[in-house]
Amino acid sequence: MSAVATCPKLAVWKFSSCDGCQLSLLDCEDELLAIAEEIEIAYFPEATSGEIEGPYDVSLVEGSVTTAHDVGRIQEVRAQSALLVTIGACATAGGIQALRNFVDVGEWIPLVYASPEYVSTLETSTPIADHVPVDLELRGCPISKAQLVDTVSALLHGRRPRLATTSVCTECKARGTPCVMVAHGTPCLGPVTQAGCGAICPAYARGCYGCFGPMESPNVAALARQWRELGAGDDVMLRALRTFNANAPAFREASYDHE
Amino acid sequence: MTALPTPDADTFVIEPEGLSALVEALCHEGYRVVGPSVRDGAIVLGEIASANELPCGWTARHEAAAYRVERRDDDAVFGWAVGPHSWKQELMPSRVRLWRASSAESVEEEPPPGRPLALFGVRSCDLHAIAIQDRVFLEGRYVERDYALRRTGAFVVAVDCGEPGGTCFCASLGTGPRADAGFDLALTELVSTEHRFVVRVGSDTGREIARLLPVRAATDADLEAALAVTDEAAGRMGRRLEAGGLRDLLAGNLEHPRFAEVAERCLTCGNCTLVCPTCFCTSVEDVNDLADGSAERWRSWDSCFSTEYSYIHGGSVRRSPRARYRQWLTHKFGTWHDQFGTSGCVGCGRCITWCPVGIDVTEELAAIRAGDGEVDHAHAR
Numbered sequence A: 001m002s003a004v005a006t007c008p009k010l011a012v013w014k015f016s017s018c019d020g021c022q023l024s025l026l027d028c029e030d031e032l033l034a035i036a037e038e039i040e041i042a043y044f045p046e047a048t049s050g051e052i053e054g055p056y057d058v059s060l061v062e063g064s065v066t067t068a069h070d071v072g073r074i075q076e077v078r079a080q081s082a083l084l085v086t087i088g089a090c091a092t093a094g095g096i097q098a099l100r101n102f103v104d105v106g107e108w109i110p111l112v113y114a115s116p117e118y119v120s121t122l123e124t125s126t127p128i129a130d131h132v133p134v135d136l137e138l139r140g141c142p143i144s145k146a147q148l149v150d151t152v153s154a155l156l157h158g159r160r161p162r163l164a165t166t167s168v169c170t171e172c173k174a175r176g177t178p179c180v181m182v183a184h185g186t187p188c189l190g191p192v193t194q195a196g197c198g199a200i201c202p203a204y205a206r207g208c209y210g211c212f213g214p215m216e217s218p219n220v221a222a223l224a225r226q227w228r229e230l231g232a233g234d235d236v237m238l239r240a241l242r243t244f245n246a247n248a249p250a251f252r253e254a255s256y257d258h259e
Numbered sequence B: 001m002t003a004l005p006t007p008d009a010d011t012f013v014i015e016p017e018g019l020s021a022l023v024e025a026l027c028h029e030g031y032r033v034v035g036p037s038v039r040d041g042a043i044v045l046g047e048i049a050s051a052n053e054l055p056c057g058w059t060a061r062h063e064a065a066a067y068r069v070e071r072r073d074d075d076a077v078f079g080w081a082v083g084p085h086s087w088k089q090e091l092m093p094s095r096v097r098l099w100r101a102s103s104a105e106s107v108e109e110e111p112p113p114g115r116p117l118a119l120f121g122v123r124s125c126d127l128h129a130i131a132i133q134d135r136v137f138l139e140g141r142y143v144e145r146d147y148a149l150r151r152t153g154a155f156v157v158a159v160d161c162g163e164p165g166g167t168c169f170c171a172s173l174g175t176g177p178r179a180d181a182g183f184d185l186a187l188t189e190l191v192s193t194e195h196r197f198v199v200r201v202g203s204d205t206g207r208e209i210a211r212l213l214p215v216r217a218a219t220d221a222d223l224e225a226a227l228a229v230t231d232e233a234a235g236r237m238g239r240r241l242e243a244g245g246l247r248d249l250l251a252g253n254l255e256h257p258r259f260a261e262v263a264e265r266c267l268t269c270g271n272c273t274l275v276c277p278t279c280f281c282t283s284v285e286d287v288n289d290l291a292d293g294s295a296e297r298w299r300s301w302d303s304c305f306s307t308e309y310s311y312i313h314g315g316s317v318r319r320s321p322r323a324r325y326r327q328w329l330t331h332k333f334g335t336w337h338d339q340f341g342t343s344g345c346v347g348c349g350r351c352i353t354w355c356p357v358g359i360d361v362t363e364e365l366a367a368i369r370a371g372d373g374e375v376d377h378a379h380a381r
């Protein structure tokens, strides 16, 4: 990956999402000033009303594709962006709203909305990469601030971003957290989940919830056998797999075994 | 009890107060004392300032993928076997900065740590693990600067094991349970009658520190009781391993069907390598500051279970879980001999206890031995 131009233009786009990941960018208070000095924030409706026309050097894309309008818009974003980086579980896997992929949306809409005739939506919620080529993915629900700052900094300087694809366990071990599966008997998704959060939940004696989606070689079936030993059966595993990353292929396929 | 004016004796006895005095003496001499305490449901290692922080009256139960701390019915301080942490976290920490640079002309190496380390309560398996890492980092063609800075001048208080865990097998490898070398002071805890510690001196520095302690001479009964502790512990290992000929056994069984079977169960999570006190693989990465353009180089733990670690031009050379597990097992118990002249395993049992699905190296090796020569035609090329 080559370094982007001096004073590159950055755009932040929102699709179907809660805005939490964009807010992570705003939350980088200290680093944001430095970022703002080095790059031109060309489009970021969450933060500024100004708008600078494309093309853009880097686009950060939050959210999943859930409407026919989204399908067209992501093509436009891609066409205007030299580098397209998806941020968060919605953009990288379809998000919590991808739970619709497991049911009949038509049946659900009248149960949820008083005036279903105003709702125009696709049957599925899908990640950005299902529609256009993506250069980099920042996982998580929400993303990690540290990974975001590091990635922007890496792109600005033509350095390789540090995005581990190993298990959350590697982060537990690095920070010295005794394993909650082994030491407490608490079911944990860490062994099949990608590192990046810093193993926050096990540090508070909770099992990992899988916010960062599947790690590089997830063996969900083997983990599920161990969960069963710990008393967590199919229903618990099904619920654990069908959360923020329900539509990530490794979690989705494994979840059918627990229906 | 009186402080020995000149403790010429290589063996003497201290009481529990003497143990407190030992921690105090080390702190007073300027060491950063790292020892065991109970935290987060485990006996873990961290900086301690007093013997009150030691896990007095605690023990732990170990099985494959299961560990529980429990109260003992006595006040033993060391009545447990090694926990999830190892001294590797002090001697080769999980993430260290190697240097920083504000420009190409000014590269500053990371300064040495402020205080020398005192490792308090090192078990025999871990003494052997440290000796293995010394060989890897200090005695080869290149010296690992960061390791050397931390290791040099480190004071080692060893402790003999009287309570082997359910996954321990040092007795099979000749690496325990009695500390034989590599310490400044070694303690054997005796709890049955009078609570006391038989102390052996292993170095001049050890003797210097011993001069600061309230000690009494060791009697024959003390010495006999101390030997009995480890003799008896050797007979109560939770696991055993037939260690003879492992190098050749593994070299001759690279296509053994067991590797595909274990890969079905393995999560490729890397826990086994990270808890192993001898595993030394790291990766190096550069970071840069957004604002001032300065750069830093960091070294962090890595593992043969990560695909990135074996990534070379064109892709990872160990893509399948089978290939990754085989690398771990055959390096640790086989090719380590070729590389460093010993086994890479010291029988501490950590990889068995802390594997989230309880994969057990002793069981895997026994299965390969039992099926010596079997070939997995589905995977073999």
Ligand code: SF4
Residues within 6 Å of the ligand: A168, A169, A170, A172, A173, A178, A179, A180, A181, A182, A188, A189, A190, A191, A199, A202, A207, A208, B271, B356
């Ligand atoms: S607590 Fe979870 S993430 Fe951490 S080591 Fe254990 S299984 Fe892995």
Ligand code: SF4
Residues within 6 Å of the ligand: B272, B275, B276, B277, B278, B332, B344, B345, B346, B347, B348, B349, B350, B351, B352, B361
């Ligand atoms: S291979 Fe396992 S038993 Fe052997 S030293 Fe490493 S962690 Fe301990």
Ligand code: SF4
Residues within 6 Å of the ligand: B265, B266, B267, B268, B269, B270, B271, B272, B273, B305, B354, B355, B356, B357, B358, B359
């Ligand atoms: S053997 Fe166990 S600890 Fe090691 S990678 Fe496999 S599942 Fe993880």
